[in-house]
Amino acid sequence: MSIKGRFARWLLLPLCCLASLAVAQQALAPVEARVPFAPAPVTGTDQRIHLAYELHVTNIYGDTGPLKLQELDVYADDGRAPIVRFGADDLARMTRPAPAEHAPVLIDAGKRVVIYVWLSLAAKSPIPRTLHHRMSFTTSTHKTELLDGVPLLLGTAAPVLIGPPLRGGWWLAHEGPGNPHSHHWGSLVAVNGQVTIPQRYALDLVGIDPRGHVVRADVKEIGKSRHADWIGYGADVLAVADGVVRDARDGETEHPPLSPQAEPTSLTARGLFGNYVVLEIQPGVFASYAHLQRGSVKVHVGDHVRRGQLLARLGQSGSSSAPHLHFQLSNAARFEGSEGLPFRFDRFDLLGPETEAQLFGQGTPWTPQPIQHRQAEMPLNDVVIGFSALP
Known part of the structure; x- marks a missing residue:
């Protein structure tokens, strides 16, 4: 293929593919993450709609060293912007085993943490069909690694x-x-x-x-x-x-x-x-x-x-x-x-x-x-x- 042909092919790539390529160029975190049980939306006494679920995150390799959890973004359906962003302090309050007071969430090599996610939506907000997650981690050498995925199909049955x-x-x-x-x-x-x-x-x-x-x-x-x-x-x-x-x-x-x-x-x-x-x-x-x-x-x-x-x-x-x-x-x-x-x-x-x-x-x-x-x-x-x- 000519140089001109390769250039033309790049121009034809949709923006979503370019975004995925940008993500792929970042260091991908060596973790396994999953949601064992999908949530169903329910209205609480604050009259908001709530989704409760757990993210199990495991630092797989023995030689990775501890990973510091910095941020969690949750996206709804095909949205480009997160519907909620949890920072390091938020995650420390949401995670078990709980870190020491004022300490970040550290996932040691071969260990797992569970992040308890509680999403609250305004009463008349559209209810998502799917969620996906983006998490950033810092290694012991101050390198940033990223997880982008963990797709989640929400339950549809009314409580x-x-x-x-x-x-x-x-x-x-x-x-x-x-x-x-x-x-x-x-x-x-x-x-x-x-x-x-x-x-x-x-x-x-x-x-x-x-x-x-x-x-x-x-x-x-x-x-x-x-x-x-x-x-x-x-x-x-x-x-x-x-x-x-x-x-x-x-x-x-x-x-x-x-x-x-x-x-x-x-x-x-x-x-x-x-x-x-x-x-x-x-x-x-x-x-x-x-x-x-x-x-x-x-x-x-x-x-x-x-x-x-x-x-x-x-x-x-x-x-x-x-x-x-x-x-x-x-x-x-x-x-x-x-x-x-x-x-x-x-x-x-x-x-x-x-x-x-x-x-x-x-x-x-x-x-x-x-x-x-x-x-x-x-x-x-x-x-x-x-x-x-x-x-």
């Missing part, structure tokens, strides 16, 4: 719409969606060749009184409190939808409130949940209720239940330091090997945020915001919700 899991009362949605450092989203379960997050969108629903406290006003020493002193203890636990009982357990001992907890015997429902019920509410969609009161479970495996039916009562069995209801949706009846799914309560009341310290009367007293009646939303981390005013 399940469900009814209340509890009858009446006000409840703090503690350790809830959006908090990568919670023991729910932040807990990877590795078993039999799989790494999953069964509790990705789980809630710990903690009963509170009008002061925002978890124990009754006449309790002087919370360390000596009894189950009956806790506001939510014994509350009715309800089926959130019609379904079939796929697993259930009763008879497990309840621990005294705030007592030391032994390590779980296994990362399974039987090792963690104490007394529990698992309902299949749609094909491949399972609602789990954990830490139930001993002797209160009303259903058995194979029973068909109706939405609003009494299943059990709130207690403190299993791996639980205080009375509360652990509630989650997942894609399998078993805890291990399942992935947590987003959901929406069809109706509930929102009373604003509350902190864990305020539960115990510490710091600024909790003041409920004017009640807002919400529909088809998922409670986010540390907001107070109520079901008492609903028909």
Whole structure:
């Protein structure tokens, strides 16, 4: 081919190919990166649309040395500009294992980190069909290397719409969606060749009184409190939808409130949940209720239940330091090997945020915001919700 012919061929290259060539000329990071479970968009109590997923990034070669994670850009569909950019400080807050305070994310040779990505879109924004990622790293010799890819096809099914899991009362949605450092989203379960997050969108629903406290006003020493002193203890636990009982357990001992907890015997429902019920509410969609009161479970495996039916009562069995209801949706009846799914309560009341310290009367007293009646939303981390005013 003549020089003129080669020049003409270059002129015919589309701009996207030229951009790809420019990327290829940069040093490509020697990492493997993947998203094990694609997110589905869900509307939260901030009335924004959220996507929650995890990027697993592994520094493959033993002689690479540590890679410092500098930046992560997320692109939607065919967009040329990122819809969000996370800098080094952001990534330090999003990553497990978490780096030391004020330290960058370093991925040592042969090691993996997990980046917990929480994307928030305005309520009326178009929802992407696909995402892709661009990450930059710095080597120990101050060389910059780039990852450009990790395509992700988003889930298209709308999150399940469900009814209340509890009858009446006000409840703090503690350790809830959006908090990568919670023991729910932040807990990877590795078993039999799989790494999953069964509790990705789980809630710990903690009963509170009008002061925002978890124990009754006449309790002087919370360390000596009894189950009956806790506001939510014994509350009715309800089926959130019609379904079939796929697993259930009763008879497990309840621990005294705030007592030391032994390590779980296994990362399974039987090792963690104490007394529990698992309902299949749609094909491949399972609602789990954990830490139930001993002797209160009303259903058995194979029973068909109706939405609003009494299943059990709130207690403190299993791996639980205080009375509360652990509630989650997942894609399998078993805890291990399942992935947590987003959901929406069809109706509930929102009373604003509350902190864990305020539960115990510490710091600024909790003041409920004017009640807002919400529909088809998922409670986010540390907001107070109520079901008492609903028909």
